[in-house]
Amino acid sequence: MIGRLHVLTDARDGRDALAATGAALAAGAPVAQLRVKGVTDSDLYDLGRRLMALCDEYGATCVVNDRVDIALAIGAHGTHLGNTDLPIEAVRRVAGPGHLIGGTAREPVLAARLVAEGADYLGIGPAYATSTKDGLPDPLGAGGIGAVARAVDVPVIAIGGITLDRVPDLMAAGAHGVAVVTAVSDAADPAAATADLLKAVTR
Template identity: 75%
Template sequence: MSPPLGRLHVLTDARAGRDALGVATRAVEAGAPVIQLRVKGRTDRELYDLGTRLMAICARHGTVCVVNDRPDLALAIGAHGTHLGADDLPVAAVRRLVGPGHLIGGTAREPGRAARLVAEGVDYLGVGPAYGTSTKAGLPTPIGPAGVGAVARAVDVPVIAIGGITADRVRPVLAAGAYGVAVVGAVSDAADPAAATGSLLDALGEA
C-alpha cells in the first residue's frame, strides 16, 4: 500500500549554491509531510549521496520522500515515490520497475492529459504552473486557480498545485479544487525555511 499523501510538498533546490539538504531538513523538522528530491546538474553518485542523507532525515520524522524523474534513484535510496515529468518514462514502465506500494506522480496542465495519466495509473498529479515563477526556466503560461480547478474536476486523484505558490496563494488553489500544493522558492528562498513551512501548513490547515 502506498503511504498517505500529505498536502504540502517541498521540493529541494540547489540553484546558485543553495543548501538543498539544509533547507529540506528545516522543512521536515517544521512538519512538511512530503519532500521531493529535485536536483539538476549533479552526477548520479552525488544524487545518491544526497538522497540517502535526505532519506535518513525523512525516516526520523515519518516524512514521505519522492524523487523527481528518476525511478532508479528512488529505488536505490529507498524513497517512497517517483514524480514523472512529461518527457520521463511512461507510467506503466515505471510501475513495472518500482512495483506496488510506490507512489507515482504525474505532471499535467490540462484535463485531457490528466485523465490519461490517471488511466495509466498515477497516484497523484502535479498541476501548473499555477502562477508565474522564476525557479524553473522555460515553463508555459500560468494556468491560474481556474486551470488547476479544471484539472481537479476531471480526475479522482489528488491534485497538487505547483508554480509560484506562496502562503497567500494556497487558499485560492484549494478553493479551486486542489488537494495540496508544492513549493520551491517559498521555502528555499525564505530567510527562515522552517517558519515559511509553518506558514504554508497553517494555510493548508495542517499545522
C-alpha cells in the same frame, strides 16, 4: 493519501540542497521531493540518501523527481514523473505496486489519461509565474488548477509560483495541496514558513 505540502530541494546558485528542506521536515512538512539538476548520478544518490534519512527521522514521504532508479536505490517512497520521463506503466513495472507515482499535467484530458495509466497523484502547473524552472508554459492560475482537479479522482498538487497568500485560492479551486521551492528556501525562517504553509493547506 499523499500529504498536502510538498517541499522540493533547492540547489540553485550553490545553495545547500537539503538545508531548507531539512528545516521544513523538522517543522512538519509531510512530503519532500528530491529535485536537483546538473549533478552526477553519484552525487544525486548521496543527496537522496541524506534526504531519505531526514524523511525517516521525521516520518515524511520521500519522492524523487524523474529518476525511478535513484528512488529505488535510496528506498524512497515514490517517483514524480515529467512528461518526457519513463511512462507510468514502465515505472510501475520496475517499482512495484507499493511505489507512489506522480504524473505531470496541465489540462484535464492528459490528467485523466495519466490517472488511467496508474498515477497516484498529479502535479499541476505552473500555477503562477516562477523563476525556479526555465521554459515553462503560461501560468494556469487557480481556475486552471481547478479544471484539472475536477477531471480526476486523485490528489492534485499545484506547483509554480506558490506563495502563502495564493494557497487559499488554490485550495478553494480544488487542489489537494501545493508544492513549493522558494516559498521555503528563500524564507528568512524556513521552518516558520513551513508552519504557515501547513496551516494554510489544512485550514
